[in-house]
Amino acid sequence: MAWVAPCFYLHIIHFFIILERGHATEKDIRVPGATAPGDIIIGGIFPIHKAVEKNNDSFVPHDQQCVGFDESGLTKALAMINAIEIMNKSPLLAALDITLGYQIQDSCADVSTSLRATAYFTQRTCCHTQSNTSTCGQPVMAVIGSSYSEVSIAIARELTLNMIPQISYSSTAVTLSDKSRFPAFMRTIPNDEHQTAAMVTLIKSNDWNWVGIITTDGDYGRSALDNFVSQALEKGICVAFRSVLPQSETNPVEDISRTARTILDNPNVKVIVSFTKPSHMKHLYQELRNQTLTKGKNLESLKRVWVASDSWSSSGVVLGNLTMEDIGHIVGFTFKSGNMSSFCEYLSRLEAARHNYTGNNSFLREFYNQGSNSVKTTTEHLHADTIYSVEMAVSAIAQAVASICKRRNCKTPGTVQPWEVVKVLREQEFKLEGKRYKFDKRGDINLGYDMKMWRSHEGNITVYNVVAEYHPDKKNFTFINHNTSEQLPELKKVTSKCSKSCNLGQSKKTAEGQHTCCYQCINCTKNHYSNETDMDQCLSCDTNREWSPEGSSSCLPKTLLFFHWEDGFAVVLLMFSAIGILLTLLVSALFLRHDDTPVVKAAGGPLSQVILFSLVVSFISAMLFVGRPSGFRCKARQVLFGMSFTLCVSCILVKTLKILLAFQFNPEQQEVLRRIYQPFVIVTVCVAIQAAICICWLVLKSPFNNTEKLATTLLVYCHEGSYLAFGVMLGYIAVLAFVCFICAFKGRKLPQQYNEARFITFSMLLYLISWLLFIPVYVTTSGVYLPAVEMVIILISNYGILSCHFFTKCYIIIFKKKQNTKSVFRRKLYEYSSETTKSYSVFQSSVSWQQSSSECSIISSPSLSLPAADSLKPVMVTNCGVCNCTRCPLEEPVDFVDSWS
Helix, strand or coil: CCCHHHHHHHHHHHHHHHHHHCCCCCCCCCCCCEEECCCEEEEEEECCEEEECCCCCCCCCCCCCEEEECHHHHHHHHHHHHHHHHHHCCHHHHHHCCCEEEEEEECCCCHHHHHHHHHHHHHHHHHCCCCCCCCCCCCEEEEECCCCHHHHHHHHHHHHHCCCCEEECCCCCHHHHCCCCCCCEEECCCCHHHHHHHHHHHHHHCCCCEEEEEEEECHHHHHHHHHHHHHHHHCCCEEEEEEEEECCCCCCHHHHHHHHHHHHCCCCCCEEEEECCHHHHHHHHHHHHHHHHHCCCCHHHHCEEEEECCCCCCCHHHHCCCCHHHHEEEEEEEECCCCCHHHHHHHHHHHHHHHHHCCCEHHHHHHHHCCCCCHHHHHHHCCHHHHHHHHHHHHHHHHHHHHHHCCCCCCCCCCCCHHHHHHHHHHCCEEECCEEECCCCCCCCCCCEEEEEEEEECCEEEEEEEEEEEECCCCEEEECCHHHCCCHHHHHCCCCCCCCCCCCCEEEECCCCCCCCCCEEEECCCCEECCCCCCCCCEECCCCCEECCCCECCCEECEEECCCCCCHHHHHHHHHHHHHHHHHHHHHHHHHHCCCCHHHHHCCCHHHHHHHHHHHHHHHHHHCCCCCCCHHHHHHHHHHHHHHHHHHHHHHHHHHHHHHHHCCCCHHHHHHHHHHCCHHHHHHHHHHHHHHHHHHHHHHHCCEEEEEECCCEEEEEEECCCHHHHHHHHHHHHHHHHHHHHHHHHCCCCCCCECHHHHHHHHHHHHHHHHHHHHHHHHHCCCCCHHHHHHHHHHHHHHHHHHHHHHHHHHHHHHCHHHCCHHHHHHHHHHHHHHHHHHCHHHHHHCCCCCCCCCCCCCCCCCCCCCCCCCCCCCCCCCCCCCCCCCCHHHCCCCCCECCC
8 A cells, every 4th residue: 555645646747747738648658768578677777868859949748859879878778688688597586487677768868858767667666556457567676777866866756756776877976875865776886975085085195285176067066076075175175166067968068168268277277076977078178179279379288187087987088089198197986897708798699699689679779770880889888887887786686586586476567566675675685796795774885996097008098997996994095006007106296286385394374265275385483393394384392492493394402501511611610620629638738747837836727727628618619510500509509608618717717816816915905805716616606607597598498400491592500599598698708708807907017027917808808809799790690601600709719718828828838948937936026026015115104013913924925935045035014914824825826927028
């Protein structure tokens, strides 16, 4: 009962057509041109003719006359007949005692004509659903066809009403894979999604991005256009122009001429994709030739790479009187092909039978009537892939019918319903030439494609069928014919781009409204780069460690800047530091060697060794200012200098206080000095205060290594953490130095031969001036040589103390050994005491002599025995109220060095 409604609907339509015309004629439904009886009838629709005559004078429905005999369409029909005859002889059908028959119609490449042909098939099928089937012919169980997608779409809608299975051998429109709209449609080839993907892969692999596309104005052409454009854009390929030709092959002169002008007006488009018919391409090539010559140009400007779809990729007739040298290269895609030997044998049998075989085949009769002497001439239009697809369709139907007829008697017409055949076709596999095939869920069989390349050889066109295979699942090519490998590099020489490729170090700049493939090349800005050609935008360098100049193809590592060991200035300063350490150690060794001499004792004895030790540490701290900064180095260098120099200056302060104590004749001031003169306590307290400052600095905000990011370099330096703490540390040393300076300045009137206070004054003054100069220089200086500033000041301070405090004493020890005796010290002391006594005479007379006990004098010392009893007499100041002791402070030689004139 499911068949009644669709069949009733078709009869109603046919009834109204008869009423409008007044009577029924043979032209209401087209009669098959080739038939053969059988238990199961398979319908076929092939474009035996290229078109129909367009007669718009009559408003009465009529069957249009087909024109332009198409030998390639006849070849496809013959392939179906041969495949059916082979299946009838196969053991599969012979065992079931059934045969296949056929009824083949001519579509004339026209939708209306194809619908009339389809009506014949559906009417015979619907006839068997009625109560009286005695007058019905054999129903059509399946239809093979048609070639063109727009025709297949039209007849698929009509066949779907009765669920008559339709298998196409070359209709590739994507829309036909929609099973919700075309549930009974199947095909033995992949749809255009895969073909356009193969074309896009070919174009992309050859680095082409500026192409044109030509299609026909139909479902096939528009579907292919939409799929190609969408897939091309995903791969960065731009379509320069789109030209749509009319579906009909009659009188497309204006459209062909327009398309030719478009191609010639786009000389940068060297690659053109074509989804058209062979006749369209033949007319287009001729028009291109004519327009090129008319403009006085050489045919060299006509050369292009033509990417051919399956519709004309094997049609050598498209060249006409042109050669491959004229048009360039043709790269085409075809479906997979099989063994053609059985079909070639069939053509040979037809040739032998000639007109005796035309009784049930009006198409062959017309073929011979138009003057063809041999059926073998159809081999010129033989498309092996299409023939194989037709054979696959026949095999699929035959094996589906055999599967059904195993369970029932199929001799009686109407026993098998078309929808049953559809179900088996969609669910079961079939075999052909030893291989198994199955329609996928979209009703397609996707075997991939063969890529062909055309080549001209002595005027003949050679089609290479196995240049490469395209694998849809992997979306890549496998080149399998080594004989044509020399042809492939020629494609690489072709450039099809709107703009020249941008070089490394450049990026594309596209103007608004332009194709993305049309652009200007601009250099990458600073700190940006491009390491590939045609990059959409430059990549950014990691500015924390890299940089790049303008127009760069890579990032360069930023150079690390610090006060390097190999730096010339650093080498000089390091050399001075090393010399300072060496001199200090030599002085220390010399003092230890002569530790019992008056000069060494006058220099402080063990205290001088402490000063020399602090100088060594200070020189070492200066070395830490050279080299790549680290956290430990940054902390150690300042702390070492601060502590060592504080120890040095505190020891000098002790010496300064002792000098004042030794030569201070004012009793009141002398008493004050005696009370505060505690060497160990003074040194310990001074160093402890500096230690507290450094500890607070390290704990709260210690120095650390920092990196300053400059344009092309990375400046690694020590950040002091807290500049306040840094200033307090240096300021504290400056205060001690200033106290030393004041005390030493007060003792500047010592004997002319005793210059210790003057040397201390000079060294402290040198220290204070150098560090005062350091502050503005340090604040205003930046970069690699900032550490060198402090290093220079440290060296100046160290050498100032070493020179003033020790070098003069070393001179006496080494070169003035006679002056380094106690007798000389006593004599000099006596001379100074005599002069000083006179200046204090007034003071001495005013001092009361009524003290409770006799006390020793500040200046004279009983222990200082003179070399001759009568040569010198010590000056005795009997001020017992000043010093109450058994020994005077100066019983030993005074702790300053004489500078002998």
